[in-house]
Amino acid sequence: MSALKALQKHQPRNNLIEEIQAMLDSSVSLHWVKAHIGIEGNESADKAAKEATTRNNVDLHLGLPIRSLKTNLKRRLLDHWQRTWEDRENSKGRFTYAIYPRVSTSRCTDNSHITQALTNHGRFPSYFRRFNIKESTCRCGEDVSDDALHYIYHCPSVTHLRNRISPSHSLPQIISDTRMAQELCRIIHFVNTHQDDILQLED
Numbered sequence: 001m002s003a004l005k006a007l008q009k010h011q012p013r014n015n016l017i018e019e020i021q022a023m024l025d026s027s028v029s030l031h032w033v034k035a036h037i038g039i040e041g042n043e044s045a046d047k048a049a050k051e052a053t054t055r056n057n058v059d060l061h062l063g064l065p066i067r068s069l070k071t072n073l074k075r076r077l078l079d080h081w082q083r084t085w086e087d088r089e090n091s092k093g094r095f096t097y098a099i100y101p102r103v104s105t106s107r108c109t110d111n112s113h114i115t116q117a118l119t120n121h122g123r124f125p126s127y128f129r130r131f132n133i134k135e136s137t138c139r140c141g142e143d144v145s146d147d148a149l150h151y152i153y154h155c156p157s158v159t160h161l162r163n164r165i166s167p168s169h170s171l172p173q174i175i176s177d178t179r180m181a182q183e184l185c186r187i188i189h190f191v192n193t194h195q196d197d198i199l200q201l202e203d
């Protein structure tokens with residue numbers, strides 16, 4: 001039925017519909033018929049459709065080379081992802097959004113310390129408070145944020161590990177520099193493994 005409606009359109013947006021329209025003239029009339037009740041033409045069409053599913057290629061020409069189609073689809077997907085990422089209604093991932101406002105398919109890491117730094121999801125007091133895991137603050141008492149950035153840039157309890165990193169370095173800069181990235185990982189690892197020394201539990 002939807003195919004018949006598409007064929008009625010004066011300006012179809014589908015090449016195939018356009019081709020079929022060009023083949024039709026006043027000697028041809030199209031009617032919808034119920035399926036599977038033994039109408040010979042319809043049964044033949046069903047059989048041909050089933051046979052077509054076993055073939056490796058399709059005869060349908062989309063009017064675009066496959067490469068262009070892939071590029072086009074990839075661009076549309078990236079645009080959609082970017083719009084979702086920028087959406088003001090979206091409350092998730094905003095820490096990471098502030099660092100990377102543009103989406104990218106090449107930005108990928110399997111390093112858990114770097115992931116904690118870029119998402120602010122780690123064994124930090126701010127994370128424990130946010131997700132109601134435990135009421136805690138950093139023992140240093142110097143900053144109320146107590147998040148990943150507190151440890152990476154400021155907390156005196158990891159000063160001994162912080163040689164190159166300073167607040168003038170952005171997180172992307174730190175991560176792209178091998179030695180600063182190693183330093184960041186050591187800081188996060190220390191925070192993960194010295195919770196008793198770092199966390200002040202609140203009553």
Ligand SMILES: [Zn+2]
Nearest residue numbers: 138140155156
């Ligand atoms: Zn601290």
